Every structure is written in C-alpha cells, then in structure tokens.
Amino acid sequence: MTQITQRSPGLGDGETSQTLFARSAMSRIHFQDHFRTLYSQPPSRHHNAQLEDPSKGISTASDFEQQPFSKTPETLTDKAVDDRVFKIDQPLDQLITEASGIDPKLFNPAWLKPGIEFEPPLPEIKQRRIIDAAGDGSLAEVFEDGALTISLDTNAYRHLNRISVDRFGRRSSQQLSQVDIAITATDMETGEVVNLETDVVDPLNGTVLVNLKDKLEALSSWSLRDQYAIQVETSLGSGSNKQVFESFEEPITLIRPLQWGSEHVGDETGNDLIYRNVGPAIGSGRIYRGRGGTDFLHLENINSGDVVSFNGRAGIDQASAADLGRQAFYGGTVFDSLTLSNGDELYLQGIERLRFRDTTIDLSPNLDSTSWRQWQTHVMDVPGAWRFNTGSKDVVLVSLDSGFRDDGSGSAAINADIGHVEYLTDVNSYSSEHGHWSMSLMAARHDGNGVAGIAPNSTLWSFNAKTASQNGIGFEAALEQTRDRREGQQRVVFQGGVQGDWPWTSNDLNTREELEAEFAASRPWGFFAIAAGNGGSTTFVEDDYLTTVSGVAEAATSYDHITSVGALESGTREPIDGLINATDVKLADYSNRGSNLTLVAPTDSWALNVDGTLRWMNGTSAANPNLAGVAALVWSENTNIDGGELREILISSAMDLGTGGFDTTFGHGLVNAESAIRRAHALDANPELALFWGNDTFLA
Missing domain, CATH: 3.40.50.200 (Peptidase S8/S53 domain)
Known part of the structure; x- marks a missing residue:
C-alpha cells in the first residue's frame, strides 16, 4: 500500500498532517472559553520581567506553562476548526491560533503538552485515521465514487510472530505479514450497513486504500450529502479463536458532486463554465472539465479573497496559480482543487481562466509569447x-x-x-x-x-x-x-x-x-x-x-x-x-x-x-x-x-x-x-x- 500522508512542519512526535480536533461527530472545537480562562488570571509575582508586556512575545522557559498573562486579549473570535476547512499543511499551533483569534506572539506551545490541566479541560486532540484519499485538504468530506485512506497502528502488530518447531525440536520465529481486515459503512440516516472491503493486508505498510466506487450513495433527505460511519476491524483467526487487534470507527460525509451540463463540461472550443452557490443541501462539490479550447470558470458573486485554498496553498494569487501544488486524486486522474469559504470544493481540469468578481486569474504557464x-x-x-x-x-x-x-x-x-x-x-x-x-x-x-x-x-x-x-x-x-x-x-x-x-x-x-x-x-x-x-x-x-x-x-x-x-x-x-x-x-x-x-x-x-x-x-x-x-x-x-x-x-x-x-x-x-x-x-x-x-x- 502506498503511504500518501506527509509530516507537516511544526508537529510533534507521533503527530501527522492528519492531526485534527475531534470531540463531536463533526469534529468541531470552540476555543474561546478555554483561552479566556488562560488570559483572565492575575499575573504571578515570579514570572520573568520580559513577560510583563505580552507584545514582547513568549518565553520557552520550562515553567512558563504555569504563568498566565495579565489581561484578556482585546479580541477573541468564536471560530470552529472542522474538516471542511482543515488545512493539513498547517502546524497544530497555527491552527489553534487561527481558531481562537489569539495573537500568535502570545501563544505558548507548552499548552499542547499532555498532562497539563485546564478548567474547563481542553478538547481532545487526536489523529484522524479515516480520511479522504483525494488529498484535497478536506479530511472527512469525500466525493461519491472516491476513495478512503485508513491508517493502521503499526505498533499493534510488530509483536506478531509465527512460532514453528522443526523435527529436531528447534524453534524459529517469523513475523506475520498479513491480517484480516473488515471495513463497513453505516448510513447514519437509514442505518443501512454496506460491506466496503474484506481482505487480507500487511498492517506494517501503515495504510489501506478503500475504493468507494459504486458502493455508497450520497443521497439523504433533500440533499446530495450523506453521512456514514466507517468501521474498521483487523483480526486473525475466526470464531472463538479470533483475535482482534484494532477496532475503530469514524464518520465521513459523502458528497455527490455536480458535474454535468453546459455549466460544468466544455468541448473542443472555448467555453464559459459557471459556478453558482446553491447551498450545501443541493451539493457542496463541483467538477468542471473545460476540455479543449480556452475555457473560463465564472465564479458568480465570489471574490478571490473567498478562496480558502487552491491546490493545497492558502488562498490564490496570480504569481503561483499555474503551479501544480498538491493535486487532488479522483476518478483515476488528478484535478486542481479549489476550496471556498462557504465550504464548497471545486475540482478543475482544462480550465485556463478563473474569473472572480474582483479579478481574473490565469492558470496557464507563461512559457512563450508566440x-x-x-x-x-x-x-x-x-x-x-x-x-x-x-x-x-x-x-x-x-x-x-x-x-x-x-x-x-x-x-x-x-x-x-x-x-x-x-x-x-x-x-x-x-x-x-x-x-x-x-x-x-x-x-x-x-x-x-x-x-x-x-x-x-x-x-x-x-x-x-x-x-x-x-x-x-x-x-x-x-x-x-x-x-x-x-x-x-x-x-x-x-x-x-x-x-x-x-x-x-x-x-x-x-x-x-x-x-x-x-x-x-x-x-x-x-x-x-x-x-x-x-x-x-x-x-x-x-x-x-x-x-x-x-x-x-x-x-x-x-x-x-x-x-x-x-x-x-x-x-x-x-x-x-x-x-x-x-x-x-x-x-x-x-x-x-x-x-x-x-x-x-x-x-x-x-x-x-x-x-x-x-x-x-x-x-x-x-x-x-x-x-x-x-x-x-x-x-x-x-x-x-x-x-x-x-x-x-x-x-x-x-x-x-x-x-x-x-x-x-x-x-x-x-x-x-x-x-x-x-x-x-x-x-x-x-x-x-x-x-x-x-x-x-x-x-x-
């Protein structure tokens, strides 16, 4: 199996770029109350003098985690970090500062260390193990007919050995390289259970890819979105001899992308394709294929500043727009991926121009004036x-x-x-x-x-x-x-x-x-x-x-x-x-x-x-x-x-x-x-x- 996740700069040991905050099924966290508590305590008489003025930055002294600041920040926002806008290339501390509205100069990385008690407690920080294989930045939102990447804990299997004794009584040990894996999906609206995969895998590879093509439908009541609980179990043996090594479950949101008609598909001539914000109930995913010719994607009532990410980079600008960045895998090919602040995800092929309300971005490389x-x-x-x-x-x-x-x-x-x-x-x-x-x-x-x-x-x-x-x-x-x-x-x-x-x-x-x-x-x-x-x-x-x-x-x-x-x-x-x-x-x-x-x-x-x-x-x-x-x-x-x-x-x-x-x-x-x-x-x-x-x- 191919490992497709990468470590992000700034994450600690054991953390990957898949790290996210999860407490509820939608993985939402609000930081306002937690950080207001940290900032509202009176200052200690023993902390370093250079910390009296928060604008001078923070110390990395070992006891700094016990030292509060003297006043509450003037502005705290009540934002949520969720899978739709989670930036997998951002360090964990940057995600927290963005979500809380805290001045980055005042953020203490020691707050992320385990064992530090806050009142109320900080939310659970965990590594998401079931993600969209597309790599477009939305970890738990998956296009219909897409694929999932499931991460296995390789340490759970390193002790597995097959012991054999030859006819002379000599014992030998060989590490087992295969376990059974069963992956199912439960429709969280209807309760229907779908078998996604039953196979034998090598857990030491670390990841398993799951093909969703023709297996799940993104249709729920009046919506082109549906939620599924994905269950994973690895084991050896059967019946009373069955030994389970891992069993876990995480939710995903399946989306049926809009991708048909003259607004989404062009031909060999130049075409004007259209994006309209029709709301998440109808569908927050789009696929645009310009095909031949010089094609425009017109983003109605959308400014370039409304772009959260383009090909894995924050925002969009003309200087880097033609760069490939991180392409999104879907349907056996790769697409440019554009995420908007309203949560919509757009996959693009054959599009030369993005026309926003405030500017036009050219995706063609500047190679030859002729x-x-x-x-x-x-x-x-x-x-x-x-x-x-x-x-x-x-x-x-x-x-x-x-x-x-x-x-x-x-x-x-x-x-x-x-x-x-x-x-x-x-x-x-x-x-x-x-x-x-x-x-x-x-x-x-x-x-x-x-x-x-x-x-x-x-x-x-x-x-x-x-x-x-x-x-x-x-x-x-x-x-x-x-x-x-x-x-x-x-x-x-x-x-x-x-x-x-x-x-x-x-x-x-x-x-x-x-x-x-x-x-x-x-x-x-x-x-x-x-x-x-x-x-x-x-x-x-x-x-x-x-x-x-x-x-x-x-x-x-x-x-x-x-x-x-x-x-x-x-x-x-x-x-x-x-x-x-x-x-x-x-x-x-x-x-x-x-x-x-x-x-x-x-x-x-x-x-x-x-x-x-x-x-x-x-x-x-x-x-x-x-x-x-x-x-x-x-x-x-x-x-x-x-x-x-x-x-x-x-x-x-x-x-x-x-x-x-x-x-x-x-x-x-x-x-x-x-x-x-x-x-x-x-x-x-x-x-x-x-x-x-x-x-x-x-x-x-």
Whole structure:
C-alpha cells in the first residue's frame, strides 16, 4: 500500500498532517472559553520581567506553562476548526491560533503538552485515521465514487510472530505479514450497513486504500450529502479463536458532486463554465472539465479573497496559480482543487481562466509569447499540459520524414529554434523542408520567436527516412539505428509523415518482415504517430481513402503502440482573451479514415521554415507531429508505462467527436494533452489509487 500522508512542519512526535480536533461527530472545537480562562488570571509575582508586556512575545522557559498573562486579549473570535476547512499543511499551533483569534506572539506551545490541566479541560486532540484519499485538504468530506485512506497502528502488530518447531525440536520465529481486515459503512440516516472491503493486508505498510466506487450513495433527505460511519476491524483467526487487534470507527460525509451540463463540461472550443452557490443541501462539490479550447470558470458573486485554498496553498494569487501544488486524486486522474469559504470544493481540469468578481486569474504557464496564435495547441489543451512539463531528456522525439535539405555547402539547413536536433542521415536530394516543419511543430524552443513547439525539452533526432533515390535510408534502417542509439530507460516517440505502401519495403531497402520485426521489438519503449494519409487530395489520390488509412498507418490495427492520425480542420477561428481558438472543427475532406483510424489531431498549423519565417503546414503531415508532441509530454510525465499503455491513455482521454464513442470519421476523437498528462501523473504518483479506475472509465 502506498503511504500518501506527509509530516507537516511544526508537529510533534507521533503527530501527522492528519492531526485534527475531534470531540463531536463533526469534529468541531470552540476555543474561546478555554483561552479566556488562560488570559483572565492575575499575573504571578515570579514570572520573568520580559513577560510583563505580552507584545514582547513568549518565553520557552520550562515553567512558563504555569504563568498566565495579565489581561484578556482585546479580541477573541468564536471560530470552529472542522474538516471542511482543515488545512493539513498547517502546524497544530497555527491552527489553534487561527481558531481562537489569539495573537500568535502570545501563544505558548507548552499548552499542547499532555498532562497539563485546564478548567474547563481542553478538547481532545487526536489523529484522524479515516480520511479522504483525494488529498484535497478536506479530511472527512469525500466525493461519491472516491476513495478512503485508513491508517493502521503499526505498533499493534510488530509483536506478531509465527512460532514453528522443526523435527529436531528447534524453534524459529517469523513475523506475520498479513491480517484480516473488515471495513463497513453505516448510513447514519437509514442505518443501512454496506460491506466496503474484506481482505487480507500487511498492517506494517501503515495504510489501506478503500475504493468507494459504486458502493455508497450520497443521497439523504433533500440533499446530495450523506453521512456514514466507517468501521474498521483487523483480526486473525475466526470464531472463538479470533483475535482482534484494532477496532475503530469514524464518520465521513459523502458528497455527490455536480458535474454535468453546459455549466460544468466544455468541448473542443472555448467555453464559459459557471459556478453558482446553491447551498450545501443541493451539493457542496463541483467538477468542471473545460476540455479543449480556452475555457473560463465564472465564479458568480465570489471574490478571490473567498478562496480558502487552491491546490493545497492558502488562498490564490496570480504569481503561483499555474503551479501544480498538491493535486487532488479522483476518478483515476488528478484535478486542481479549489476550496471556498462557504465550504464548497471545486475540482478543475482544462480550465485556463478563473474569473472572480474582483479579478481574473490565469492558470496557464507563461512559457512563450508566440503561442497565442497556435489554435492547434489550444484545441488540444497543450497549455494545461505545460503546467506539468515541456518534455524530458528521457523521451526522444524521432522524425521519420524527409530530414533536412542542403544549406548550399553540403550540410543540413537547420533553423536555430530546432538547433538541438541530432541529424543522423544525409540531406534529402529534392530540397524538401517537410521534415523541418514537422520538427518545429513537435519541439521548437520556447524563445519568443517563430512557434512554440509542443515538447521543446525532449531530445530530438531526425532521419531522412525516404528511399535511396532521395538520399534516404528507409524506415527499417531508421528504426534499427534508433534501437541501437537509445540508452537505458529512454522512451522514443516516432512521427511518420508518410503515405502509401513504400515504407514497408522502402524500394527494396528492407523487407516488410524486417520492418514488422522492428515494430514488435519497439513496443516496450516506442510509440508511433503515423499520418493516416491525404488520399482524398489531388496530389495523393487513394480510391479507398474513405474506408481505410494509408500504407504503414494500417499497422495501428496490429500493434497497440502505433497510432494512425487523421487531420482535423478548424472552421472560423477567433481570439478568446487574446488566444486564437477554433469555433468549430471537422475532419479534413482529404483525410483518410475508416475502422483503422485511431485518433485525430489538428492540421493547418504554423511551422518554421529554415530561414525562420512562418508557413502554414497542413495535411495529415501536420496532424501526426502535433500528436507526437503530445505523446512526448505524456510519456515525460510517467516513463513507467510502455508504448501500448501510452496509446490507451491518449485514446481514453480524447475528446469524443461525431457520434458517441468510436466512429470511422474521427476514430476515438481529438487528442487532449491535459487530460492525458493528468492520467499519466496519477498513475505515476499513486498507481494503486489511480488504478481504482481503468483507462476506459476515468474522468477525462
């Protein structure tokens, strides 16, 4: 089991960031009376003179815990610390000072020591053992279909040993590593008992994750909230031989989040999503998924100062808004989490702007001033993925294309924006810049010039993979050289801007069997984005382009790490907050399609010429490097997955277009970089929790 709690600075031994105050079922504590007692006693004649003036701070002298202050503080608030606003990254003393309204300078940490008697007694301080696994800061409020983390007391099991005696009478001892655990939930309104889990676990792992998917409903009388008492029992044996080690119970509040309709879910264009405070009875949880395009979340009648926390940090500000912070796990992926002062929790994906009543907060990272004009990155939600990474040296982008043309001296002509490329073959013999354009889409540097490449920090290799008559080495040789060059655990994303059957044999440079052998060998570390073909154009005519993809792209049906990529066109484009977005999309008329089309990606993209000028690159030749760049971002986030798993993530997180589900026009839909990278992040950060949801069911 994965330990997902962390120690907070300022907590004492045995305390964790889960520490909270609990006396009633709702874990509420009021400090006013307790601290008024402490402050209203007359001063002692024996305390240190420096303490006569409370503004000078407090001493840590060992006897200070017996010394009261001379007057009651001018202001004491009657606040409650409860699970809805509990900040798990705050030290215990800070929580107390906030709840009581006491001046932090006057707070004595010795008051927290055990054995000190106050009248009336201070409330119980305990560690909460059953918490929301999302990690969003609300320990005991859980979204329906979420998960719980249960902490076990490892000291209760360290003495467990199995004693055995061999045939010579020699005794040996082996520590037991497994106990039975039974977890149930009782609806506190109806009394219904639900079995959540009966299993065998290793208690020395410290925590147990419990999947609530399809087990509990957040419905009570006139509300989308329901309270459950969670009971945990660990034991060995059965019947009269049963030995119980731990038995405890804690309440949780289950919430059904609102997440449907035009106010909560967007599409591939820019959308305006809406938050309204409808009160806790209807539901204090929201899930917003902007999907593609530049999306706003409008928070009606909410000021930025009403934000209690954003991604684990107190409040929200523009300077740190794009930072990932602590992401919330839910539905097999991760979300930005925003908590409001009214107790509402908002989960966000694909949202670029938060519009409050007093200001607008931009969540997009400030990476490249040229990206505003790139509709293709906006429709794929690439700016949201750039919050996670911009590529990695551990992921190599390989261009299987025309390579580079001659610069006039026999060397390759390369623009500085892709100057980090390693060129591995001769220049092409027909002065083509096709490969150059593709590489600029994938990996041009973010330097404020030209275009913003999708994965500029990934390693970039280039081959002239054309035929011998074009100074090329063929597909099979390029794959073989890549296999020999990659080091250690490097992952490789190939973009193939090719059409037709020639790559199978590369005009007798290789056999189809040899190429297929390279495809098979590359699955653990390779992924291919291959152009579906422009069979409906006047240049590359294929009579069957409406029913099948072209040539080597057909291998997508035989190899799960190969993707055939169709070309998606935008209709009218318009600026949204200064960023060029599509207002509608359609499959390009010329693009191949059919039952073997995997995904679609944007065409008609700005690309770089050798001299640094811009050109409009179209065809599936533009779509496949756009998808390859996204694949490099996703793999850079989690290199523990293989090529087939990467494709599955891209498919399951894609935006569905056309008829519901797979269709022969759009395949599985439009690739979405942010949704895919969030799934990869979740699988890397906590695979056990993420895998409670499969790739085919997680929230994209």
